[in-house]
Amino acid sequence: MIKGWKDLPIGGVIPEPGTSEKYNTGEWRAWRPVFEKDKCVNCMICWVFCPDSCILVENEQMVGVDYDHCKGCGICAHECPTKALEMKPEYLFREED
Amino acid sequence: MKPELIKEVTYVPYSGNMAAAEAMRQINPDVVAAYPITPQTELMQFFADFVANGLVDTEYIPVESEHSAMSACVGAAAAGSRAMTATAGPGLAYMWEILGVASGMRLPITMTVVNRALSAPINIHGDQSDMMGARDQGWIMLFSENAEEQYDNLIQAIKIAEDERTRLPVMVGMDGFVISHSIERVRLLPDKAVEEFVGEPKVMYSLLDVDNPVTHGAVAMTDSYMEFKRQQRDAMEKAYKVIREVGEAFEEAFGKKYEHIETYKIDDADYVLIVIGSAAGTAKFVIDKVRERGDKVGLIKIRTYRPFPYYDIMDAIEASNCKAVGVFDRAETFGAVGGPLFSDIAAAMHLRGKSYPMVDFIYGLGGRDTNVNHIEEAIDKVKRLAAGEEVPLTNYLNLNE
Numbered sequence: 001m002i003k004g005w006k007d008l009p010i011g012g013v014i015p016e017p018g019t020s021e022k023y024n025t026g027e028w029r030a031w032r033p034v035f036e037k038d039k040c041v042n043c044m045i046c047w048v049f050c051p052d053s054c055i056l057v058e059n060e061q062m063v064g065v066d067y068d069h070c071k072g073c074g075i076c077a078h079e080c081p082t083k084a085l086e087m088k089p090e091y092l093f094r095e096e097d
Numbered sequence: 098m099k100p101e102l103i104k105e106v107t108y109v110p111y112s113g114n115m116a117a118a119e120a121m122r123q124i125n126p127d128v129v130a131a132y133p134i135t136p137q138t139e140l141m142q143f144f145a146d147f148v149a150n151g152l153v154d155t156e157y158i159p160v161e162s163e164h165s166a167m168s169a170c171v172g173a174a175a176a177g178s179r180a181m182t183a184t185a186g187p188g189l190a191y192m193w194e195i196l197g198v199a200s201g202m203r204l205p206i207t208m209t210v211v212n213r214a215l216s217a218p219i220n221i222h223g224d225q226s227d228m229m230g231a232r233d234q235g236w237i238m239l240f241s242e243n244a245e246e247q248y249d250n251l252i253q254a255i256k257i258a259e260d261e262r263t264r265l266p267v268m269v270g271m272d273g274f275v276i277s278h279s280i281e282r283v284r285l286l287p288d289k290a291v292e293e294f295v296g297e298p299k300v301m302y303s304l305l306d307v308d309n310p311v312t313h314g315a316v317a318m319t320d321s322y323m324e325f326k327r328q329q330r331d332a333m334e335k336a337y338k339v340i341r342e343v344g345e346a347f348e349e350a351f352g353k354k355y356e357h358i359e360t361y362k363i364d365d366a367d368y369v370l371i372v373i374g375s376a377a378g379t380a381k382f383v384i385d386k387v388r389e390r391g392d393k394v395g396l397i398k399i400r401t402y403r404p405f406p407y408y409d410i411m412d413a414i415e416a417s418n419c420k421a422v423g424v425f426d427r428a429e430t431f432g433a434v435g436g437p438l439f440s441d442i443a444a445a446m447h448l449r450g451k452s453y454p455m456v457d458f459i460y461g462l463g464g465r466d467t468n469v470n471h472i473e474e475a476i477d478k479v480k481r482l483a484a485g486e487e488v489p490l491t492n493y494l495n496l497n498e
Binding site: 002003004005008009010011012013014015016017019 | 201202203204264302309310311312313314315317320321323324325327328331332
């Protein structure tokens with residue numbers, strides 16, 4: 001919940017670090033990268049190219065995409081050499097909205 | 098003023114530019130970034146001398162444009178330093194985008210604006226089109242009548258800008274050439290007294306405070322932009338009080354009174370003139386002259402233009418015998434009624450539910466002389482208006498018809 005004008009720090013100053021994580025830029029997404037585990041060779045090219053650090057990695061394995069922050073730019077899918085990431089329209093996944 | 102201080106006060110023949118540069122030397126800002134433009138060039142030249150001769154500790158950044166000058170000041174102020182600059186006319190116009198950044202980020206930058214006409218046609222002389230054009234950019238605006246006022250206002254501007262209630266940038270205007278380049282008597286305060294008056298910079302949210310990291314200049318979308326603008330209005334309303342307090346502190350320390358407006362022979366005035374800047378001096382002279390023949394004319398000189406002192410002005414008008422008001426505008430607002438000051442005065446009257454007959458005089462554009470006879474001519478029109486005669490709403494002084 002965004003604060004009222006009397007409670008916000010002046011001048012748009014953000015007085016604590018790391019707050020961009022709280023901003024779910026995933027809401028902007030029109031196209032979603034869909035991950036297919038079977039095709040992935042864990043080359044990490046998507047991890048290198050993602051401008052928003054949204055490629056999730058556990059134990060040196062690519063495990064998925066952080067949809068809270070992924071804006072759907074499609075760079076990962078474009079760069080993926082094995083087509084393990086594919087861009088699909090967001091509306092297919094947002095019936096609940 | 099304290100007796101021991103009086104002995105240290107000096108009186109010098111200074112131009113407005115010299116006085117402003119001297120104030121900057123005594124303020125000793127951390128950062129000055131500026132680009133030369135007539136009639137401000139001389140001011141920065143004087144200050145550059147102070148830097149070269151080691152008389153200040155200032156980091157002086159000769160940038161490649163006014164857009165960069167204000168950008169450098171924004172960065173410096175966000176880092177927590179006391180930043181100052183100066184510009185004129187088209188230079189202020191070129192700063193326009195970053196003026197809003199400075200006020201929007203609530204950075205207490207202070208700037209002298211040597212008021213100059215805007216192009217085209219190109220013209221280097223004095224008028225107030227530059228600051229009037231920038232009046233909605235969220236800066237506190239003060240205007241000086243003479244060199245000494247520019248010196249005093251600049252010193253006060255530091256405290257006004259840095260107050261926790263305001264945290265807004267301040268620009269102090271003086272008419273190009275008429276003030277900036279004319280030598281007149283200026284009372285200079287002792288270095289130590291100015292240093293004590295302005296005090297240490299009050300730093301808030303410094304970018305260099307690595308123990309408390311902050312973000313400046315972040316995006317604010319549809320969900321929060323409006324709230325930050327609302328805060329700016331609030332700060333401007335508070336600035337009205339802060340400017341008065343700083344003026345009182347200045348009077349207490351140095352014995353010279355500074356209020357939002359200055360009045361001259363207004364108490365028994367039948368006709369009220371409202372003027373900003375150097376023309377107020379000429380108007381006072383003319384008022385003395387016409388009073389000898391029995392015309393009771395008074396003057397309101399506006400020192401604080403933003404926040405606009407609606408109530409001070411109306412208090413002064415209502416306390417007089419006002420039958421008609423003559424507003425002097427040294428700037429145009431094409432397509433609107435009268436000049437910018439005229440609209441503000443009309444709004445002030447509306448706030449009090451009063452309606453005095455009013456005329457506007459556009460004068461001094463591009464440095465056009467406004468002499469005694471021109472102000473006499475204006476007074477004559479105000480008198481005719483008060484007598485019920487028809488007078489055009491917008492009049493021009495010293496215009497070749």
